[in-house]
Amino acid sequence: MTQNPPRLPGLGSASLYLWHGRALVVGPGIDSTPHAHFAAQITVALERPFRVRLDAGSPWVSTHAAIFAPNQMHQLDCGGAMLAHLFIDSPQCRHAISSVCDAGYRQAPGFSGVMAALDEARQGRLDIDAAERAARQWLDCAAPQAAESSTLDPRISAALAWIGNRPGETVTGGSLAAQTHLSESRFTHLFRQQTGLPLSRYLLWSRLLRAVEAVADGEDLTAAAHAAGFADLAHMSRTFRGTFGVVPSELRKMTIAFKRDVR
Structure with a gap:
């Protein structure tokens, strides 16, 4: 399921595009204390x-x-500059992406198209599918060794659809393996191989997507946390900060778009 950006009351100029294993944030930079998070x-x-x-x-x-x-560990001093951040959470990135404070990917062939898309996002004119294409091209320019296959096994596609149709429900590797007629160990191995995420991380992203969807629908953060299956707001806040380096209250300042399917 795809959701184009709804405009929430009182938002600033930041935009969030979120799908499984990826998040794109475009807007005024936020100064940070030294911190680290799961995603590259x-x-x-x-x-x-x-x-x-x-x-x-x-x-x-x-x-x-x-x-x-x-x-x-890293720290940003933005001084109000307009920035774009791409967060990537996948096993490939654990070894394929290295920290570089002054990176040269802006000179890579094809990055001018990424910048054009980011400018569209800054003006609120970029839809989620175009954001996903721009994110893939950005990763190709910045860390081509982390590129992933775009072809999914039909059994994994069916499992992803099954998960997407049950937002907020408890899903296990065993139940998904039964749906695809595979052993649990074979299913979880194939899932990670095909999607680039361990099943547990994918399900965590599913819950974050559900929370973002609830906020976009006007729910307060506590209700969004419960709708997404988190124990409480504190649990969701720790997870959100651990993934993106900011607290979920920042969602109230953003235009939000999300996509439930992987590709």
Whole structure:
């Protein structure tokens, strides 16, 4: 299921595009304390440079583009600059993406198309499918070694559809394996191989998508946490911050688009 960006009351100029294993955020940069999160992060300036460093004791680096590996400590000093961030959560990225404070992917062939798409997002004119295409091209430019296959086994496609039709429900590897007539161990191995995510991480993204959907529908954060199957708002906040490095209250300042299917 695809949802194009709804405009929530009182939003600022930031946009969030979210699908399984990926998130694209476009808007004014948020200054941060030193932090690390599960997802790899690729950041580019849309206008003027910003500053980054990998820990509180390192010197600041002024840059137009940066890459942060999963679980890499980093800090941003944005000074109000307009930025775009691509978050990627996949096993391939654990070893394929290295941290670079001053990255050169802006000169890569094809990145001008990514910048054009990000400018459309900044103006609220980019739909979720175009955002997904731009994210793939961005990853190809910044870390081509992390590229993934776009062809899914029909059994995994069926399992993804089954998950997508049951937002908020408890889903297990055993129940999905039974749906696809595979053993649980074979199913979970094939799932990770095909989607780039372990089943547990994919289901976590499903819950985050459900929470984002609830916020987009006007629910408060506590109701969104419960709708997505989190124990409470604190649990969702820890998960959200651990994935994206910001608290879910930032959702109230964003235009939101999401997509439940993987490809």
